[in-house]
Amino acid sequence: MAGYFFDTSALVKRYYPETGTETVDMIAALPGARILIFRLAGAELMSAFAIKVRTRTIDISDGESLDRQFRADVMAGRLSFIRLRNRSSRSQNSLYGAMQSTDVFVRWMPYSWRRRWNCGGRS
Numbered sequence: 001m002a003g004y005f006f007d008t009s010a011l012v013k014r015y016y017p018e019t020g021t022e023t024v025d026m027i028a029a030l031p032g033a034r035i036l037i038f039r040l041a042g043a044e045l046m047s048a049f050a051i052k053v054r055t056r057t058i059d060i061s062d063g064e065s066l067d068r069q070f071r072a073d074v075m076a077g078r079l080s081f082i083r084l085r086n087r088s089s090r091s092q093n094s095l096y097g098a099m100q101s102t103d104v105f106v107r108w109m110p111y112s113w114r115r116r117w118n119c120g121g122r123s
Contacts, residue, residue: 002030002032002034003034003035003036003080004033004034004035005036005037005082006035006036006041007037007041008041008044008045008048010024011041011044011070012045012048014073015045015049015066015069015070016048016049016052028078034080035078035080036079036080036081036082037079037080037082038081038082039081042070042074045070049063049066050063
């Protein structure tokens with residue numbers, strides 16, 4: 001079974017058609033393909049959907065549908081989360097900074113998405 005790491009950009013292409021979607025779909029359809037993502041990608045993906053809602057590229061019901069598709073793929077095992085294992089203080093500080101920036105994404109998510117992802121109350 002081959003593993004393919006998808007960064008957030010590739011993950012967005014999996015759910016929303018844009019340049020590169022055909023390649024991402026082709027990789028995901030390969031027999032035995034295992035799609036690997038970082039846990040942070042879930043929050044980043046929701047941020048990307050929220051931006052599309054705010055810019056009126058999609059409406060909120062489309063954003064919620066994309067969210068459901070992503071969650072269904074996670075639950076069905078089509079996506080596998082991987083963990084960072086580098087324990088240097090520099091890496092931990094970088095990761096902590098990235099996690100703090102996720103808080104910014106969460107504040108801009110529609111409330112229904114924040115509830116679904118356990119990201120806190122209304123802000």
